[in-house]
Amino acid sequence: METMTKRDRGRRVAHVRERANWMRRRLLRMIVEAGQGHPGGDLSASDILAALYFDVLRIDPARPDAPDRDRFVLSKGHCTGALYTALAGAGFFPEEELATYCAPRSRLNGHPVRTYLPGVETNTGPLGHGFPVAVGIAVAGQIDGAGYRVFALTGDGELQEGSMWEAAMFAGHRGLGNLTVIVDRNGLQQGARTEDTNALEPLADKWRAFGWEAVEIDGHDHGALLDALDDAAAPRRRPRCIIARTSKGRGVSFMQDQAGWHHGVPDAAQYAQALAELDAEQAA
Ligand SMILES: Cc1ncc(C[n+]2csc(CCOP(=O)(O)OP(=O)(O)O)c2C)c(N)n1
Numbered sequence: 287m288e289t290m291t292k293r294d295r296g297r298r299v300a301h302v303r304e305r306a307n308w309m310r311r312r313l314l315r316m317i318v319e320a321g322q323g324h325p326g327g328d329l330s331a332s333d334i335l336a337a338l339y340f341d342v343l344r345i346d347p348a349r350p351d352a353p354d355r356d357r358f359v360l361s362k363g364h365c366t367g368a369l370y371t372a373l374a375g376a377g378f379f380p381e382e383e384l385a386t387y388c389a390p391r392s393r394l395n396g397h398p399v400r401t402y403l404p405g406v407e408t409n410t411g412p413l414g415h416g417f418p419v420a421v422g423i424a425v426a427g428q429i430d431g432a433g434y435r436v437f438a439l440t441g442d443g444e445l446q447e448g449s450m451w452e453a454a455m456f457a458g459h460r461g462l463g464n465l466t467v468i469v470d471r472n473g474l475q476q477g478a479r480t481e482d483t484n485a486l487e488p489l490a491d492k493w494r495a496f497g498w499e500a501v502e503i504d505g506h507d508h509g510a511l512l513d514a515l516d517d518a519a520a521p522r523r524r525p526r527c528i529i530a531r532t533s534k535g536r537g538v539s540f541m542q543d544q545a546g547w548h549h550g551v552p553d554a555a556q557y558a559q560a561l562a563e564l565d566a567e568q569a570a
């Protein structure tokens with residue numbers, strides 16, 4: 287492993303922090319312009335996707351199909367606000383194209399489509415489908431002895447889908463050391479708390495029982511995210527689960543931890559307030 291100086295780490299953390307803030311502002315604008323979107327889950331996942339796309343993933347927008355690229359699967363496929371701003375910011379397509387979000391014939395479908403847009407590894411949207419595909423990609427990498435790593439982001443509500451646990455069991459069985467799943471543990475599914483609907487806890491123990499390494503971190507702490515994701519790159523013989531404790535709607539006070547902002551569009555006054563809050567956070 288390379289040794290990282292404190293200065294390098296500080297720079298990485300500052301960069302991811304700045305990019306996550308940019309993503310939040312940019313995705314809200316995109317949702318306002320389109321008149322639709324899922325801001326709660328987008329804001330919940332922005333720090334995670336910023337750490338991946340602006341630091342961790344070994345990807346090259348000029349070679350989106352490079353055989354050795356790392357793969358990222360947005361299993362909670364409704365969060366295209368976070369995914370498309372990350373892809374645009376990383377150079378996979380021009381930022382101006384964000385203005386076409388959800389428009390007829392746009393490449394930026396409400397849920398991501400692989401054949402439309404470079405950088406999208408697989409179609410997602412129906413919960414419980416993306417993560418099993420990510421497991422399949424990791425199995426292929428294991429069989430081929432390929433060097434790429436596979437990352438998947440799931441929702442916690444998504445873990446109510448039985449297919450997730452079938453895939454988790456198989457990944458444990460195969461000892462997929464090239465696979466990391468990040469659970470966006472914001473405690474909310476579409477209209478209610480996960481624990482009131484069908485309790486997931488003790489969640490880390492469930493993954494461990496399926497043959498995974500599991501860690502729990504603050505999913506808005508950029509340093510903790512980088513450490514956990516760096517660690518995932520270390521050689522090992524088991525898949526790894528990072529349970530990222532998050533807040534749905536993070537960064538915008540009136541959206542935070544509110545099931546009602548799972549989907550929705552801020553009005554002009556709310557949008558102005560959101561931008562002011564995000565500007566203040568960036569300046570702090
Ligand atoms: C199979 C399936 N059932 C229902 C839905 C509708 N749906 C979209 S998002 C969502 C809630 C997801 O909650 P979670 O996975 O926790 O996402 P987050 O909180 O990160 O937005 C639901 C029920 C869907 N997309 N797919």
Ligand SMILES: [Mg+2]
Nearest residue numbers: 442443474475
């Ligand atoms: Mg959730």
